[in-house]
Amino acid sequence: MQRRKFLRIAGSSAVILAAGATGWGVTRTPTRALAPWDAAGGADYSDPRVRALSYAILAPNPHNRQPWMVDLSVSGEATLHCDLNRLLPATDPFSRQIVIGLGCFLELLRQAAAQEGLRAEVTPFPEGEDPAALDLRPIAHIRFAQDQSIVPDPLFAQVVHRRSNKEVYDTGRQVAPVALTALATSAGANVRAGWTNDAARVAAFRELTFDALKIEMYTDYTMQESIDLMRIGKQEINETPDGLAFGGPMFDTLHLFGLMTREALGDENSIGFQQGIEIWDGLMMSAMAHYWIITPGNSRLDQLNAGRAWVRTNLKATEIGLGIHPLSQALQEYPEMDEPFAEMRRQVGAGPNETLQMFGRVGYGPAAARTPRWPVETRLQGLS
16 A cells, blocks of 8 residues: 555656646745855855865765865965864764865865865865874865966866766766866876766676665664764755755655655565665666776875875766766775675775775766755855
């Protein structure tokens, strides 16, 4: 009966979605949560640092936690901190992924500053670092200096168009080596980027990444971390534009009828949970290539460099029309993930001292939606 009810309501929401440009469908867009994408670089930001930061907040980051907080109390400078309330202690116990997200932020900040004729001189971890945990010490200090010789980064043109494309890819369309080589070349220095479009290797990675996803979903405390961060429906997304957004006519309709709830999504026997598994199966099995980033070690600087490389890759993928979707599950460092973690390192050929920092699926897919963001003003301190 539950399945019949789910399918009936899901069918109704599909009709609503198909209705198109009027009524319910239009009103379900969380416009306020998406506004930072349109506001980036706007004339309302008189301080060039804030204009640059309005682009940096669009950076990809784990679970869309947006962990950045920036102190602008010193003229011509900025100090980046991590908001310690936005960590992921279950799936990211050493905050490695959080630091990668902060590296993505710093790379977009650098690119946006260059558009202003400013060189962003970044000093990472100026007061030291702890490899096991983040604390109140700054992630980076940034000094902005006028530089007439600075050359803007051509990838910057893609910043507001960049997405982590979490859609089903076209399994009838191959990804050519030249495209994957372009991604790897774009990653820059201090990392080793790799890829494969070999059918047998891609098939093995599809299975490995799906198995890792199921471990995360069937492990109570890691799944609960995601459930706690779910924002279901337009109102929740607008009120709290971080975390995992489930919005749009279909999700709003299912939520309205009580079928899209945190309780149902956390119940392994519920239709919602099983539908989630099926959706992820379709995503993983549509990968047409895989791409990864390895660093020489696993220092906090290595993690920042991995983030810079990943967002550059993402921007390049946008430029050439490719979809790329980070798959972090098999790289997570909690005990239940030990086996796929070791197998993933083996499959990509990571050396004994190297760290596999990022891994994702690649392919051609439909356009992906923008993800919600907190306005840049909410991420600033010390600005008079």
